[in-house]
Amino acid sequence: MSRTRAVLSNPLVLAALSVLALLGIGEILSPGFAQGNQVTRLLTVSALLGIVAAGQCLVVIGGREGIDLSVGAMISLGAVLAGNVMSGANGAIVPAFLVASGATFLIGIVNGLGVTLLRIPPLVMTLGMMGVVQGGLTVITRGIPSGNAAPALSSFVNQPFLLGLPGILYVWALVALVMWFLLRRTELGFAIYAIGSNERAAILAGLPVRLVRILLYGLSGFFAGITGVLVIGYTGNSFVSVGDQYVLPSVIAVVIGGVSLAGGTGNYFGAMLGAIALTLLTSVLTTLELEFWGRQLIFGSVLLLLMLLYGRSRQLRV
Amino acid sequence: MAPLLDISAVAKRFGAVTALSDGALRVEAGEIHALLGANGSGKSTLCKIIAGTVARDSGRVHLDGAEVALSDPRSAERLGIGLFYQELSLVPQLTVADNIFLGDERTGRGGFLSGRRKREDAATLLARVAAVAGPGLTPDALVGRLSADQRQLVEILKVLSRRHRLIIFDEATAALDRRQVEVFFEILRKLRADGVSIIFISHRMDEIFAIADRITVLRNGATAATFVTSETNRTEVVHAMVGETAIRERVEHAKPASAGKPLVTLKNATSRRLHDVTLTLGEGEILGLGGLQGQGQSTLLQGLFGALPFARGTIEIDGAPHAIRSPATAIRHGFAYVSGDRGRDAALHGRSIFENLAPAAIVRERRFVFWPRQLRPRFEAAVKALNTRYASLEAPIGSLSGGNQQKVFIARWLATGSRVLLLDDPAKGIDLAAKADFFALIRGLAAEGVGIIFYASEDAELLSLCDRILVFNSGRISAELSGPTLTSFHLTHAAYGEAA
Numbered sequence: 109m110s111r112t113r114a115v116l117s118n119p120l121v122l123a124a125l126s127v128l129a130l131l132g133i134g135e136i137l138s139p140g141f142a143q144g145n146q147v148t149r150l151l152t153v154s155a156l157l158g159i160v161a162a163g164q165c166l167v168v169i170g171g172r173e174g175i176d177l178s179v180g181a182m183i184s185l186g187a188v189l190a191g192n193v194m195s196g197a198n199g200a201i202v203p204a205f206l207v208a209s210g211a212t213f214l215i216g217i218v219n220g221l222g223v224t225l226l227r228i229p230p231l232v233m234t235l236g237m238m239g240v241v242q243g244g245l246t247v248i249t250r251g252i253p254s255g256n257a258a259p260a261l262s263s264f265v266n267q268p269f270l271l272g273l274p275g276i277l278y279v280w281a282l283v284a285l286v287m288w289f290l291l292r293r294t295e296l297g298f299a300i301y302a303i304g305s306n307e308r309a310a311i312l313a314g315l316p317v318r319l320v321r322i323l324l325y326g327l328s329g330f331f332a333g334i335t336g337v338l339v340i341g342y343t344g345n346s347f348v349s350v351g352d353q354y355v356l357p358s359v360i361a362v363v364i365g366g367v368s369l370a371g372g373t374g375n376y377f378g379a380m381l382g383a384i385a386l387t388l389l390t391s392v393l394t395t396l397e398l399e400f401w402g403r404q405l406i407f408g409s410v411l412l413l414l415m416l417l418y419g420r421s422r423q424l425r426v
Numbered sequence: 427m428a429p430l431l432d433i434s435a436v437a438k439r440f441g442a443v444t445a446l447s448d449g450a451l452r453v454e455a456g457e458i459h460a461l462l463g464a465n466g467s468g469k470s471t472l473c474k475i476i477a478g479t480v481a482r483d484s485g486r487v488h489l490d491g492a493e494v495a496l497s498d499p500r501s502a503e504r505l506g507i508g509l510f511y512q513e514l515s516l517v518p519q520l521t522v523a524d525n526i527f528l529g530d531e532r533t534g535r536g537g538f539l540s541g542r543r544k545r546e547d548a549a550t551l552l553a554r555v556a557a558v559a560g561p562g563l564t565p566d567a568l569v570g571r572l573s574a575d576q577r578q579l580v581e582i583l584k585v586l587s588r589r590h591r592l593i594i595f596d597e598a599t600a601a602l603d604r605r606q607v608e609v610f611f612e613i614l615r616k617l618r619a620d621g622v623s624i625i626f627i628s629h630r631m632d633e634i635f636a637i638a639d640r641i642t643v644l645r646n647g648a649t650a651a652t653f654v655t656s657e658t659n660r661t662e663v664v665h666a667m668v669g670e671t672a673i674r675e676r677v678e679h680a681k682p683a684s685a686g687k688p689l690v691t692l693k694n695a696t697s698r699r700l701h702d703v704t705l706t707l708g709e710g711e712i713l714g715l716g717g718l719q720g721q722g723q724s725t726l727l728q729g730l731f732g733a734l735p736f737a738r739g740t741i742e743i744d745g746a747p748h749a750i751r752s753p754a755t756a757i758r759h760g761f762a763y764v765s766g767d768r769g770r771d772a773a774l775h776g777r778s779i780f781e782n783l784a785p786a787a788i789v790r791e792r793r794f795v796f797w798p799r800q801l802r803p804r805f806e807a808a809v810k811a812l813n814t815r816y817a818s819l820e821a822p823i824g825s826l827s828g829g830n831q832q833k834v835f836i837a838r839w840l841a842t843g844s845r846v847l848l849l850d851d852p853a854k855g856i857d858l859a860a861k862a863d864f865f866a867l868i869r870g871l872a873a874e875g876v877g878i879i880f881y882a883s884e885d886a887e888l889l890s891l892c893d894r895i896l897v898f899n900s901g902r903i904s905a906e907l908s909g910p911t912l913t914s915f916h917l918t919h920a921a922y923g924e925a926a
Contacts, residue, residue: 293797306775310774312772372774
């Protein structure tokens with residue numbers, strides 16, 4: 109009995125169960141919802157969210173109120189940069205990835221420097237950075253959609269690439285592998301958990317705490333940049349607010365996956381399930397013909413509900 | 427006539443620890459009464475009971491012959507009892523005048539706050555210490571900008587502004603220089619002439635003998651004796667503090683003290699709480715740091731470990747000078763630091779035992795990528811060597827008892843081979859069995875040639891383990907004990923700033 113409860117209170121199990129439940133609800137509301145093609149489609153959309161959530165996941169695990177609200181603006185920047193570098197040319201796909209992720213990595217590093225050296229709270233630092241990047245992007249592009257995806261990129265994201273699955277899913281799998289290796293097998297990953305769990309103890313254990321925290325934000329930027337390039341592959345062209353819709357979901361996905369906002373716990377596998385669950389939820393809500401604001405309302409409520417649940421389970425643990 | 431304050435048979439327990447078993451104290455009106463005792467003798471607890479910040483479990487407290495409850499600080503305050511807090515009650519963002527009258531606001535016409543009256547009253551109070559106040563101590567100065575001694579003066583004035591009948595000064599002179607102490611004593615004598623009673627606590631024996639009319643000594647939570655200062659001497663007082671049965675039980679070491687070749691030499695280390703500390707640690711030596719709590723012992727250890735780097739001074743390792751500005755550097759030189767405050771300084775909460783063991787190995791061996799399979803056998807050997815009870819290395823650290831957690835944090839360092847072990851009151855709050863394991867381990871490490879610097883707040887731990895003890899008082903080494911002087915008498919004597 110207590111064993112069942114322990115299994116049920118495991119965030120991973122909860123996330124997996126909600127994925128299944130949402131699939132079932134979708135199938136009832138609109139027959140065909142849970143069929144092969146549709147599921148592939150859902151996973152493609154989940155991958156976009158999942159890859160941003162990788163960065164968000166690192167920042168949140170790193171603790172000290174870690175959160176990155178600038179991921180949306182960085183996705184937009186990545187998309188616009190990639191669109192202009194590619195301009196529809198297949199040969200420029202690799203440079204597009206390098207330019208977009210490089211630029212957002214550097215912006216992330218600036219976030220990290222602000223948070224560690226100037227001790228600006230992450231919420232404020234990344235919110236400010238969001239404004240700077242969005243504003244800068246609007247000024248430079250004058251708000252007009254610019255650049256477009258190379259055809260090869262669009263088909264890589266949208267069309268079957270290998271074994272009937274689109275290429276973006278293989279990118280996501282690669283990200284998952286990298287995240288697992290990073291968090292479980294490298295000093296950096298070890299230090300991320302340590303600083304999120306107890307920063308003072310991490311310093312006294314000799315870990316390079318500041319450097320790690322700066323890198324975390326850099327990596328969050330890097331993943332946002334990669335997502336930006338994939339987003340333009342998904343939509344075909346880019347506009348300056350294309351990334352905005354990912355900010356809140358990237359945080360919720362991480363929390364659904366069992367990463368505590370207090371830092372120091374959780375893993376990327378949970379965040380992946382969270383991204384899938386959230387994409388499914390969006391999809392179900394769309395089937396219900398709930399528009400943007402209705403979805404925001406539900407998302408916000410889900411986040412608050414999760415905080416309530418996990419807040420209680422943390423109290424129980426101590 | 428009844429004494430102003432009459433306390434008898436007061437007891438207080440905190441969980442399993444008895445802080446006070448039989449506290450007694452009589453303070454006459456217009457008397458300066460010193461309270462003395464070694465670490466853990468219960469003097470802080472007794473003061474807190476008088477000031478109402480801690481409620482007693484049993485016993486009687488009479489004020490002017492009437493029993494009083496003293497259930498909270500406010501009721502003590504109403505009865506005219508004031509407590510000097512060591513720097514704890516000042517708000518750095520407020521001015522000197524604001525701080526002095528915080529909670530006792532000055533009002534003018536119509537009952538509104540009066541900034542002018544506050545400043546005037548503060549200026550009147552400040553005039554009493556004007557001769558030794560130093561630059562910048564004005565009613566409008568921000569407390570956060572003041573030096574440590576100035577803050578302490580403000581704290582003293584704050585207590586004086588309240589017009590109490592009984593004031594407890596707990597280490598009120600700790601940050602003051604000689605001239606400032608003289609001015610403070612002048613103020614105390616004037617208070618005494620006005621009929622105010624004072625309970626005075628200091629870690630300097632000469633101050634106690636200079637100012638106190640009587641001295642009450644606490645030992646192991648009970649009042650041991652009360653002396654009239656003019657009729658006693660320091661030796662008698664220290665004997666009362668350590669007790670007649672203080673014959674130390676000690677394993678005599680085969681080798682003479684500091685026989686090994688020097689491992690670490692520290693010269694003229696100075697920082698905010700340390701003054702000009704010089705010491706040498708030999709191979710295989712257990713060097714104790716003694717004295718009352720907070721006299722710089724922990725600051726020294728954290729300085730050696732790079733967590734609180736020294737402002738000045740040199741560190742030599744194997745005869746070669748090295749700069750240690752961060753724990754990472756210290757760790758790569760083979761230093762290890764074990765804190766008694768495990769929850770704050772060592773525990774990676776919510777993580778596994780394995781992860782709590784890993785940091786030292788990862789940092790010292792520069793493992794940017796690691797495979798748990800390679801590390802696990804070593805870690806298991808290290809925790810098993812300490813008799814640690816645990817289910818598996820994957821169990822969360824919080825599933826272990828305090829003593830077993832501390833073993834994990836020590837094993838963290840032992841799994842990688844440490845040459846210098848810095849122990850900062852490491853046995854604090856762990857059970858007796860774990861303590862015994864722990865001391866056996868330290869002796870074993872010393873026998874293998876590891877140099878150990880050991881600070882303990884319990885004198886018995888130091889005396890049973892150390893080859894040599896440096897006694898600290900006000901951030902300085904006040905005495906070095908070894909051989910025949912390794913006794914609790916000499917240790918207590920020196921802790922109060924007396925040459926051994």
